[in-house]
Amino acid sequence: MKIIVPMAGRGSRLRPHTLTVPKPLIPIAGKPIVQRLVEDIAKVVDEPIEEIAFVIGKDFGKAVEEQLENIATGLNAKASIYVQDQPLGTGHAIMSAEPSLSGPAVVAYADTLFKADFSIEKDTEAMIWVKQVDNPKAFGVVNINNKGHITDLVEKPEHPESDLAVIGIYYFRDISILKEQLQAVLDEKLIRGCEYQINDGIEKMKQNGIIFKPGKVDEWMDCGNKTVTVETNKRILEHLKNGDEKLISDHVEIHSSEITEPCFIADGVKLINAKIGPYVSLGKGTVVKDSAIKNSLIQEHTEITNANLNNAMIGNFAKFNGQFSSISIGDYSVLE
Incomplete structure (x- = not known):
């Protein structure tokens, strides 16, 4: 089994956090989003992952490539790195990994996490992985016939026939068939x-008789x-608390402080007169002093003083000393 991960976009809606780190590599409960994604896919497919092909942007750099290679190695898989040189859509991104498009594969966009038992x-x-939603008009949805087969993919339908939203993860028993049809899309x-x-x-695959089922x-x-990333951090911590x-x-230094679980607290964190949790992630080397933090996502080597944070997201190597609670500041920012 292969996993193809298009992740060339920087994630403009998550700025300033994605100005220095691509969105799929932002840690959630201590692990990058893309690492949690491929690990969860490996659990669902329940067979060894042979290769993970990452499709990145041309400006991501060598450090990002090395991090992705380490993620693949953690699953005993080969890492293949491809560059999407132009932002020309999902089909173009997948075709950027053309040498890896053979055999059984899962395609997964690296801005979503999931829990599944199928x-x-x-x-x-x-297979197209879907989730029942309350407002299908806001999503791409699938229509299903009485045999349980997908008949249509409809983008943000005005009058939806289905409430099953496409989450951006797909399975192909032979992804070379998708490659052939996407090449036709490019040629046309x-x-x-x-x-x-x-x-x-x-759609071309369906016209040629390939049957798609919903997962x-x-x-x-x-x-x-x-906001939704902080909420996802909370939900992941909730899932992990008994795992x-x-x-x-x-290796956490705790001085006159208390922790309300679930929380993720990495090596080298120092807590001095602090109240942490629930639902807080603190990255490696972060220092929290005279502060209370709950429901927040704090990255590495950051200093937080005299703060009362809730629903906050703070990047790496930042400094914050202040009274605002629901903040969002990026790497190397200073608010004192």
């Missing part, structure tokens, strides 16, 4: 909104902007 049946040719210059879309390749996930967590993943390091 298996891919052996006779399944293709079938452009929507100045972009080549995966949906047009899927229904139990939970779908977005990382599109600051095997160690959330609070043994």
